Amino acid sequence: PSDSINGFYVFQTDKRNEPTLQGDTVPGFGDQRYFRRQFIAINETHIFSSSVVNESRFGISRLRPDYLPAFQVNPTSYGINDGINLPVGLPQITITSIALTFGGPSAYPQYRGDTTAVLSDTLSILKGKNYIKTGGEYRRFISSNETGNTGSFTFATPAAFLADQANAFKVTEGFPSARIFVNALNGFVQDSYKLSSRVTVEGGVRVEWNGTPSEAEGRFVVFDPTTTQLVHLGSGGYGALYPQNWHVEPRVGFVIDPAGSGKFIVRGGFAIQAEQPITNPLIQLSANPPNANPISFTSSIATPWVTLENAANVAGASTLSPSTVPNTFKDAYVQNYNLNLQFALNRSTTIQVGYYGLTSRHLRLTRNLNQPVDGVRPYLAVSSSSPIAAGRALGNITDYDSDGMSNYNSLWLIVTKQMGHGLELNSSYVWSKSLDLNSLSTQGVILPDSNNPSTNYGPSDFDVRHRFVFSGVYALPLHGNFLIRGWQLAGIVQLQTGNPFSVTTNLGTNGTAGTIRADQSGPVATQLTLLANGSVQYLPQSICYAATQGCTFSIPTGLNATQGRNSIFGPGFENTDLSLSKSFPVYREANLQFRADVFNFLNHANLGQPNLQIVTSGTSVTPGTFGQISSTRFPVGDSGSSRQLQLSLKLLF
Numbered sequence: 001p002s003d004s005i006n007g008f009y010v011f012q013t014d015k016r017n018e019p020t021l022q023g024d025t026v027p028g029f030g031d032q033r034y035f036r037r038q039f040i041a042i043n044e045t046h047i048f049s050s051s052v053v054n055e056s057r058f059g060i061s062r063l064r065p066d067y068l069p070a071f072q073v074n075p076t077s078y079g080i081n082d083g084i085n086l087p088v089g090l091p092q093i094t095i096t097s098i099a100l101t102f103g104g105p106s107a108y109p110q111y112r113g114d115t116t117a118v119l120s121d122t123l124s125i126l127k128g129k130n131y132i133k134t135g136g137e138y139r140r141f142i143s144s145n146e147t148g149n150t151g152s153f154t155f156a157t158p159a160a161f162l163a164d165q166a167n168a169f170k171v172t173e174g175f176p177s178a179r180i181f182v183n184a185l186n187g188f189v190q191d192s193y194k195l196s197s198r199v200t201v202e203g204g205v206r207v208e209w210n211g212t213p214s215e216a217e218g219r220f221v222v223f224d225p226t227t228t229q230l231v232h233l234g235s236g237g238y239g240a241l242y243p244q245n246w247h248v249e250p251r252v253g254f255v256i257d258p259a260g261s262g263k264f265i266v267r268g269g270f271a272i273q274a275e276q277p278i279t280n281p282l283i284q285l286s287a288n289p290p291n292a293n294p295i296s297f298t299s300s301i302a303t304p305w306v307t308l309e310n311a312a313n314v315a316g317a318s319t320l321s322p323s324t325v326p327n328t329f330k331d332a333y334v335q336n337y338n339l340n341l342q343f344a345l346n347r348s349t350t351i352q353v354g355y356y357g358l359t360s361r362h363l364r365l366t367r368n369l370n371q372p373v374d375g376v377r378p379y380l381a382v383s384s385s386s387p388i389a390a391g392r393a394l395g396n397i398t399d400y401d402s403d404g405m406s407n408y409n410s411l412w413l414i415v416t417k418q419m420g421h422g423l424e425l426n427s428s429y430v431w432s433k434s435l436d437l438n439s440l441s442t443q444g445v446i447l448p449d450s451n452n453p454s455t456n457y458g459p460s461d462f463d464v465r466h467r468f469v470f471s472g473v474y475a476l477p478l479h480g481n482f483l484i485r486g487w488q489l490a491g492i493v494q495l496q497t498g499n500p501f502s503v504t505t506n507l508g509t510n511g512t513a514g515t516i517r518a519d520q521s522g523p524v525a526t527q528l529t530l531l532a533n534g535s536v537q538y539l540p541q542s543i544c545y546a547a548t549q550g551c552t553f554s555i556p557t558g559l560n561a562t563q564g565r566n567s568i569f570g571p572g573f574e575n576t577d578l579s580l581s582k583s584f585p586v587y588r589e590a591n592l593q594f595r596a597d598v599f600n601f602l603n604h605a606n607l608g609q610p611n612l613q614i615v616t617s618g619t620s621v622t623p624g625t626f627g628q629i630s631s632t633r634f635p636v637g638d639s640g641s642s643r644q645l646q647l648s649l650k651l652l653f
Contacts, residue, residue: 007042017070020635022105023092029102034066051126060117067110069150071103082151083173083295083312091151091171091308095161096506096514097624099611106152106170113144129194133204136187143279146177147287153308154513156506156615157622165305167298167506168513169315174292179216180279185209190251198260202253202269210245210276210331221288221388223324223397225369228379229386230288230322241282242329247274249333263344275332281364281400284323289389296321296395298508319395320382324369330402334360348418356410363404365438367450369397371511396511398445403453406436406460422475430467434460448516449559458565459500465569467496487582491601494575500566503539503553505614510559518543518553518614520563528571528607531628538571538610539627545619555616571607573633575600575640583652590653596646603643606633 013036019027041059048054069089075082082091092104122135151171155161190204214220220233220241233241253269287294297306297315306314340354370377382392410432417425437453438446439461447456471492478484503518510516529537544551556562581595600606608631615622634641 002047003044005042005044007040010037010039012037018635019070020631022108023094023101024103024105025100025631026102028071029090029092029104030070031105031108032068032070034068036062036064038062053124054121055124056121058117058119060115063112063114065110065112067105067108069105069108075150080308081310081312082153082169082308083171083293083316084149084151086148086175088148089150091153093153093155093161095155095158096613097157097615097622097626099613099625099628099630104150104152106150107147108150109148111146115142116140131192132189133191134187134189136185139182139184139276141180141182141184141276141279143180143182144178145180145283145286146175147283148175151311153311154506156617157624160305160617164307164309166307166311167305168508169297169306169311170295170321171312171315172287172292172294173312173316174287176219176283176287176292178219178283178286180213180282181216182213182276182279183211184276185211198257200255202251204251206247206249206251208247208249208274210247210274212240212242212244213277213279213282214241215282215286219286219291220282221285221291221322222327223288223322223369225379227386228381228383230382230388231386232388240327241285241325242327245274245331247272247331247333249273265342266340267342268339270335270337273334273336275334277329277331277364281323281325281366284398284400285325288322288324289320289392294321294323295319298395298511298513300508315395320389320392321395321397323398323400325400328401330362332360332362332364332402332404334358348420350414350416352412352414354412356408356412358408360404360406360436362402363406363436363438365401365404365447365453366443366445367399367401367403367447367453368445368511369399369450370394371396371450372509373451375509377511396445399450404437406434408432408434422477423472424474425470425472427470428468431465432463432467433465434463436460445512446515447512448510448561450510452560455560456565458567461499461501461566463500463566465497467494469494482584487580489578489580491576491578494573496573498570498572499609500569501609501612502565502567503563503612503614505555506616507555514613516556516559517561517563517565519547519556519561520553520567521547522552524552524568526568535625535628535630536607536610537627538607538629539568539612541623541626543614543621543623543626545616545621553614555614555621570609571629571633573606573640574602574604575606576602576604586651586653590651593650593652595648595650597644597648599644599646600640600642606640607631608633 016033018030021030024030039061044056046054072087072089074087075090076085088109090103092106094101117140120137125132149172153166154168155166186206186208188206192202194200218232221230224231249272251271256266295315336358338356340352343351370379379394381394382389384391410430412430414428437456447453449455474489476487478487504514505516505518506513507516526538531537542552544554547554577599578601579597583591583593586592607629610627610629611625632641
């Protein structure tokens with residue numbers, strides 16, 4: 001028997017300025033990000049015998065990110081009454097018809113500290129034809145959050161902005177905080193059994209328990225739809241946020257070498273995996289009264305707009321917009337399944353063909369629990385008997401539930417060729433399709449009809465039907481002293497089709513402006529026409545208020561338009577990266593690596609998505625910049641945007 005112990009510690013700190021992230025299109029109104037990360041891990045391996053080994057691990061990670069608006073001023077200094085009287089920034093202002101956004105970001109500042117402790121143990125046993133692993137893991141997660149916001153205003157057109165007539169407004173008055181605890185425990189056993197020299201099968205099961213998140217000082221407040229009350233957890237029938245979740249997760253796999261030559265291999269597998277819920281949406285529960293005061297305004301016939309000077313007064317006097325999580329919430333889980341074939345055509349060429357798919361259930365879905373039906377909200381006010389905010393009028397109620405779902409299917413092909421003389425080439429092609437109800441759990445309410453989420457089933461926002469990647473590495477045949485020999489040239493080319501999108505309207509009849517899709521009367525002919533203003537016209541401005549001959553898009557009469565979600569695809573992506581590198585020996589096993597990288601070597605302009613919202617005014621539509629692309633896919637400075645050069649030195653020891 002023998003023991004070995006090793007460990008490591010990592011400390012990282014960085015500061016980033018993002019001039020146009022978080023929706024802003026005007027530089028200078030992005031955010032500042034300060035990160036500090038620490039990670040320590042200790043690993044102990046005990047060898048009982050040549051066939052029995054135990055490995056124990058303990059680790060703690062700490063993450064402290066701070067997100068601050070880049071332009072930090074007190075909005076009251078500008079005559080803005082958005083309920084915020086702190087130097088955190090201007091409200092985030094969007095002018096829909098020209099896709100212009102500045103101020104904010106609306107969800108900042110944010111201060112967060114996450115600590116995760118993990119204790120795990122794995123016992124490995126090799127006995128005959130069996131290779132058995134069994135073990136378990138305990139996780140303790142603590143998240144401390146303090147969240148402010150700058151609020152947000154939406155104006156339909158530049159004329160509406162100049163007239164100070166906002167059709168939507170949202171803010172949370174106060175600076176709520178939360179300290180959230182989550183425990184998780186799991187155990188597993190798996191066996192890899194060699195049936196013969198040509199067939200290996202694997203099977204296993206993991207049993208997982210995810211504890212219900214709790215808040216240190218009882219600041220979680222939820223909306224109970226059965227009593228129309230706002231209640232603290234632990235009272236009013238809510239003893240806990242939701243029941244603790246147990247999962248049994250089987251997994252099986254196989255590897256077959258039919259001829260026993262190693263030239264043709266068949267692999268396949270199936271597994272169920274559960275996800276421990278993240279705590280981001282739970283932070284909003286501590287932003288409900290009495291901890292904070294979330295309010296909102298959506299244009300109506302009675303009150304068509306608010307101004308920068310009266311928004312907080314109008315919204316605060318009329319509606320409360322709380323967030324909630326149902327006590328039937330369930331953990332998400334995914335089923336993975338795959339089958340692939342590997343062929344060795346000769347000593348230098350390998351081909352892999354495969355299928356990969358997954359089905360996910362109980363994904364997080366954000367909906368408006370108080371969506372108007374025929375102009376009337378189902379919950380008009382908080383119950384007069386509510387222990388919190390009794391009698392307050394109710395606006396939108398943001399509900400974070402687990403009714404989301406998705407599926408993904410793909411076929412892929414990989415070819416690897418060893419050309420000899422230091423040259424290796426790789427290429428891959430993927431044909432895939434991803435479908436879901438909502439693609440990002442952080443998007444907020446995007447459903448046109450929160451009472452019927454199935455109408456939003458369609459291609460995922462990140463769906464890519466075709467993707468081709470070609471890469472190569474070449475050891476340059478240079479000879480001479482240590483400065484000349486040992487150079488390596490590498491390159492990678494990425495080509496893929498565009499991501500899908502929907503054309504929407506600024507209608508707010510569902511309580512959430514900008515989520516109702518437009519009617520579509522025929523196929524869409526996309527184009528790439530350079531305009532005098534520097535933008536690119538991608539969609540034709542063939543828009544009308546009512547369906548008319550010759551108009552591609554029009555305003556629907558209800559919530560469910562004839563246009564399916566994400567039925568139009570945007571511009572594709574093309575990128576070529578090159579690198580030149582060499583390692584210089586320093587001392588014994590220490591090496592100094594020099595690397596020169598050129599990202600987007602051809603400086604190809606990868607265009608972003610166009611302005612997709614049709615703006616209405618009365619019974620007419622405003623073309624504005626509809627259908628125009630005014631930005632690249634990624635912000636300047638990110639990979640895939642403009643050509644970038646990078647020189648680096650790395651010490652390896």
